[in-house]
Amino acid sequence: MSEKAWLSLNLSEFGRHSGGWRHPASDVSKVPDIDTYVRNARRAEAAGFDLVFIADTPVHARGRVSNTNTRVDPLELAAALAASTERLGIVATVSSSYNDPFDVARRVASVDRISGGRLALNVVASTGDTVAQNFGRDTQLPHEDRYVMSNEFLEALTALWDGTRVAHEGRWFTEHRPLDVAPPVHGRPLLVQAGSSNEGRNIAARWADAIYAGGSSIERAQEYYSDVKSRVAAAGREPDSVKILLGIAPFLGLTDAEGQGLQGVLDDLHLDGADTIGRLSSIFEHDLSAYDPDGPVPFEDLPEIRSASVSLSGLFKRIAAEEGLTIRQTARQAYAGGLQNMQWTAAGTATTVADEMQRWWEAGTLDGFAVVAPILPKTIDDVADHLVPELRRRGIVPEEPRGIEEFRAAGRTLAV
């Protein structure tokens, strides 16, 4: 485990809670607003954060609500943030399913130079047929193939950066051209991974310097932590060289009631006027509108997932079964509880939230916290003003900001 916890902030337009944009504090006059991204990143840097994280899903999300992701290309955004910050590491997500490794290798090398070696790359296998249809395919590849491709994508990237003579020959990618720009500052950027499936964990064990993880209970997070660290060791790497950054969504207030109230307000804003059962139908790939909404979830009728997220549908099947929820209750949970389902959440004062973070930290579930801001800029302002000072007092995060160079140096071993 790391001696002090690392800190990362997930950036997005209005925060990761889809009710965020409707909150009175949110300015919707210009969206996306790069100045706001820059402001939030600078605020995080000044507060002692080590990293900011930019997610990516290259497809328009239909529906009436806002997008809780990022809708600009992460590498262009990373370049803009790099020009406006000094010390912060910047994580840019890139799809391994719909990119040319040569193109990504040169763009990543360039942003890494622009940032002075502060870029980290999060390679993901994209999910969904609608994404595939933006890239010349009618349907996406099967789950296993997407991960084989992801692994090969990383092999091709590193071969290009290393200047290997025949850069790469594989099932999905063949690359003979030498890279036409200089390699990244440190030879390759930091590599991070997210994703909890078996294949995702193996890729992380082989390649990642850091892993973005989610945890819904301390026990599950402990299991995940030890499982990944033993996979890292099995891959011939030092377990401490891979930092596990656990997502936490903090709903902060000056009183516990105010923090809990913020969560309630955001949930209500998000639910107001929403077709929750329609949303659950698409998660399960089965039309639930004909069933009694106050009856049980018809597990026996649910098909095997074809193109939606296997993790997501599995999660709600499990929650519905374990808690004996009706269709309506499951749908509400799936819709309004997005953050709470995927992430560990904590609501209350900075002291209350820090108590929770200390409990998880001392339970050995993480090397760092990935703050999944429910609402931006409000959450980063509250975290900077109240939560980080509280974590400092407790010795969980260091007195002085460290930055990406120390992150890179800590327990670093190169992927093989």
Added chain:
Amino acid sequence: MHTIVLLPLDATGNDALSVTLDVVRVLEDSGVDAVALLPGSGLPALEPVTTAAALARLTGRIGLLAADPVAAGFPYNTARRLASLDHVGDGRTGWFAAGDGGAHDAAFVGVVRDLWGTWEPGAQHPDKATGDFHDDTRIHRIDPVDPHYRVHGPLDTPPTGWGAPLLVADGRSRVPGWADVADVVVVDGEPADPREFGVVPAADVAAYGGSRGVAVEGLLDLAWAKGFGAAVASVAGGGQGPLRARFEVSEVLS
């Protein structure tokens, strides 16, 4: 007269961005409308589009055009990175498209353009009272889908308030159909017929070269803007505001 300076990104080393920034600031102060960032030679440190994104945060007025390969890779990614750059530059950026003469060059550029046009103006109208963020009936897929580049869209990146990035084509690459997809075509001289590209020596070549190892090819006269007659109106010095307005390319993409 509008001027675009072609600037190959030849700088190497860890200070490549600051070296390039110095040159671009000189050009900005001199009143140049736009700089077109081109791939450098040798083993340069920087790539054009990401460099333009960084420069957009560090400059105030100059237009930033970025070269990005045509017909290589996925048009969706090309459309998205340039639309993203336009948000970073707040309408001050564009695509400097240089084809290699391939049969699909114009089709590729056309798909990128179509993706930029998938959002009708005002399709995104966040309304806190109703909870409607955007109107999907005004955000369209591409139809028909180009047979060579099967891209459905729509683009997930919404347009800026200024419309799409300015699409400047390098007319020297003689791509069939180029003039039909670009907003502005750069030529080596005044074309006799706006539908053809003349080849005469570049007028008004200025010597900005040699500043700490970054070469500047020179100033080129701008040729003509599509739909606005033979030549762009003569304007001394650089303008202000979004690039589309400065180059008098105001039509909505369709």
